[in-house]
Amino acid sequence: MIELTDTHAHLDQIENLDSVLKRALEAGVKAIVAVSSDYNSCIRTLEISKNKIVRILPAFGIHPWEITKEETDKCLEFIKENYHKAVAIGEIGLDYWYKEVKKDKTKKELQQNLYRKQLSIAKEYDLPVIIHSRGAWQDCFTLCKEAGIKKAVFHWYSGPVDILKEIINNDYLVSATPALSYSPQHQDAIKNAPLDSLLIETDSPVFYRNQQGGFNSEPKDVTSTLELVSSIKNSEKTVVAEKTLQNAKKFFNLN
Template identity: 30%
Template structure:
């Protein structure tokens, strides 16, 4: 499955730990074959961010493929190990210093945000019983970490790539209260009324391939103007088939489903979302669009 004009994936976890059984250069070739021009690679940890830059400098990967990778760096609210939030407190300074050090090479800060999913909070409490933390304590920790990354985004004039699972309106309130200006809400799963509030604040919403089977994402596409929509894959998650590894080449499913829902040509989806991506992420290498 291919598309006619080049497109941009604004949110993917493109580093070896996300794809332990695949080669990143082969993933990029498959993306290139369906005309993906750029992949905005987001990190969850400092180690992930360093991995993204290692790929950018890996001479075993052809230059045209390395140039597809557009790096972000940020601290995700949930750790991969399952011990949530609390362990991140001692990681904040490291990621902030890394972002400052690499600021001229980054296209944005992310993946950042808050995650109030009940099992996430429960796992954190169970992982650290000695701390006697409540769910409200954990939410406060996430919020503090998020605020520090918002402040740095404003200082460096870099857009934010934002996670908000089960915390949509709290995240939007935080972004508003602390003056965030350039924002993409990745895979937003909150209520439509809150998404519309985000649009009023000038924020973008990126649509993953899971939109082909999730009514909530379909309603989001229907409610959000095309001028505020971006394309993402969130590779290796949120693919068009639940439970199967997702790659950036599956962005074609997002495009076609948006076109179907909006009842507009595929080329219009590509043209507008690419323009939107360049507007939010002006450091992304430009490609010709018609």
């Protein structure tokens, strides 16, 4: 069976986790990178990572939608104290299309400040970063590069192709999700990114549209990401699976 890693899932937001993980294992998913979005989510993700059904690799971070929460300083402290338990800092980044930012421009600065702080933690502890960059692709890239980060993945990248080229030339990665089945921007990005620069993921439990209406994703659906990438790249599934698994192992320092 093909071995897969779901490199981006919000396991802290998933109910009936044991059965979800069992289904993932049955689908060939041997490891899941569990991203966090705020203080409580970091605590919960760390707890979940003790689960033995599938190898769970925690990442700690504050998501750009959660920047106004009071406990951000507490969360940054948590990350510094527990960095050795994490495989990455994430999900962090900027989102200029987020409704709060559209309403109030000062929120943009707040996002940037918190993003910078988390990039410097990643730099200090030599951890890769998982970036949410919606509507803020250029700034996400520039700040990341300026912070001296060596390893970054632009998750679910759906931005302009010229920025994608900068990302790739800088040896950063992008990741594909099941939105490849309908998002022209995401399709364009994955078409233009070499296999060497790709990770596959689900962003579970995100809801994706399909011909039957849609579905709430779970890590087993990384098989559908794999199929979509294979067809867009015109490559065998086994080739894409092997390559993206190697990329994930190298990126997250796994053995």
